[in-house]
Amino acid sequence: xxxxxxxxxxxxxxxxxxxxxxxxxxxxxxxxxxxxxxxxxxxxxxxxxxxxxxxxxxxxxxxxxxxxxxxxxxxxxxxxxxxxxxxxxxxxxxxxxxxxxxxxxxxxxxxxxxxxxxxxxxxxxxxxxxxxxxxxxxxxxxxxxxxxxxxxxxxxxxxxxxxxxxxxxxxxxxxxxxxxxxxxxxxxxxxxxxxxxxxxxxxxxxxxxxxxxxxxxxxxxxxxxxxxxxxxxxxxxxxxxxxxxxxxxxxxxxxxxxxxxxxxxxxxx
Numbered sequence: 317x318x319x320x321x322x323x324x325x326x327x328x329x330x331x332x333x334x335x336x337x338x339x340x341x342x343x344x345x346x347x348x349x350x351x352x353x354x355x356x357x358x359x360x361x362x363x364x365x366x367x368x369x370x371x372x373x374x375x376x377x378x379x380x381x382x383x384x385x386x387x388x389x390x391x392x393x394x395x396x397x398x399x400x401x402x403x404x405x406x407x408x409x410x411x412x413x414x415x416x417x418x419x420x421x422x423x424x425x426x427x428x429x430x431x432x433x434x435x436x437x438x439x440x441x442x443x444x445x446x447x448x449x450x451x452x453x454x455x456x457x458x459x460x461x462x463x464x465x466x467x468x469x470x471x472x473x474x475x476x477x478x479x480x481x482x483x484x485x486x487x488x489x490x491x492x493x494x495x496x497x498x499x500x501x502x503x504x505x506x507x508x509x510x511x512x513x514x515x516x517x518x519x520x521x522x523x524x525x526x527x528x529x530x531x532x533x534x535x536x537x538x539x540x541x542x543x544x545x546x547x548x549x550x551x552x553x554x555x556x557x558x559x560x561x562x563x564x565x566x567x568x569x570x571x572x573x574x575x576x577x578x579x580x581x582x583x584x585x
Contacts, residue, residue: 374400375432382438387420391436394418403428411436419462445487446472448479448506458491460484480509489532493517496536499544514559524555535561 320326347353376399380388394414397406408426415424415436423439443455443463453466455475462484466472476494483490490507493515497504500519508516515532517525527535535558543549548556548566557565 373403375403375406375428375434376400377432378434378436379429380436380438383421383440387418387438387440390418390420391415391438397434400432406434420464422457443472443475445490446475446477447484448477449481449483454484456484456487458487460487477506478509479506480512482512483509485512490515492533493527493536496533496540499540500549503549519549522554523549526555526557526559528559528561531561 347356378392378395378397378399380391383391395411406428408428412424412426415421415426415438420440421438422441425437427435429435441457441461441463444458445456446466446469447454447456448469453469455463455466455472457463469477476490478484478487478490486509493507494504497507497517503519503521505518505520508518510516510526514529515527517527517536519525525536525539539548539556539558552568554567557567
C-alpha cells in the first residue's frame with residue numbers, strides 16, 4: 317500500500333478519478349428518474365424565457381424607411397410579426413431575404429434599433445419603362461426586372477412604352493433609342509422588339525422605322541437627320557426600312573403609290 321501511495325498515477329486516481337466516478341454515478345442514478353429530468357428542463361426553459369423576455373430585449377414595432385405606402389404594406393404582409401416579440405425570436409437574415417424577394421425591392425437591410433424597433437431600410441426598384449405584353453402592362457426597371465403591373469397606359473404617361481417578346485431584356489438600349497428619338501416629340505408612340513433581335517420605332521399616322529440588329533441608335537439618328545433636311549417623315553409613307561444599312565428602302569402608303577402611278581402615266585402621255 318505504501319508503494320502504491322508513492323505512485324503519482326495512483327494518488328491522482330484517488331484524489332480526482334475516484335471522486336469524479338462517484339459523482340458521475342450518483343448523478344446518473346439521480347437523473348435516471350424522468351420526473352427529475354423534466355423538472356430540470358422546465359427550470360432551464362423558464363430561466364431562458366425570463367432572460368429573453370426582459371424589457372431590453374423586446375421589439376415592439378417595425379419601422380420601414382425608403383418604401384412607399386403600397387410597398388410598406390406589402391412588406392408588413394409578407395413579414396407578419398406579432399409585437400411585442402423577443403429579439404431572440406427574430407431571424408433577421410430570413411426577414412431580409414423575404415423582403416428582398418419582393419419584385420419592387422432592389423435591396424434591403426434589417427436591424428434592431430435601440431428602443432425595441434425593428435428597422436427595415438429599403439432601396440426600391442424604380443420603373444423606367446412600361447412593357448406591353450400579351451398578359452397586360454408591366455412596369456420594369458433598368459435591369460428589366462418587374463416592378464409592378466399597370467391597369468392602363470395613361471396611369472403612367474411619363475414612362476416610355478416598349479413592346480414585344482424579350483423587350484424587357486434590352487431596356488437600356490430602348491432608353492437610348494428614346495433619347496435619340498427625342499426630336500420626334502409627340503409623334504413617337506413607342507418601340508417594339510421584333511423577333512427578340514431588333515427594334516421598330518412606331519410613330520403616329522401608322523408610320524414605322526425598321527431598325528437594324530446592330531447600331532440601331534446610329535440608324536435612327538440618320539433617319540432623324542434626313543427628316544430635319546428633307547421632311548421625310550412628314551410625307552405620305554408607311555415605313556422606312558433600315559435593316560440593310562447599305563440599301564435603305566421607303567414604303568409609301570397605298571394612296572401615295574396610286575398618285576405616283578397616275579403621275580407616271582400622265583408624264584408618259
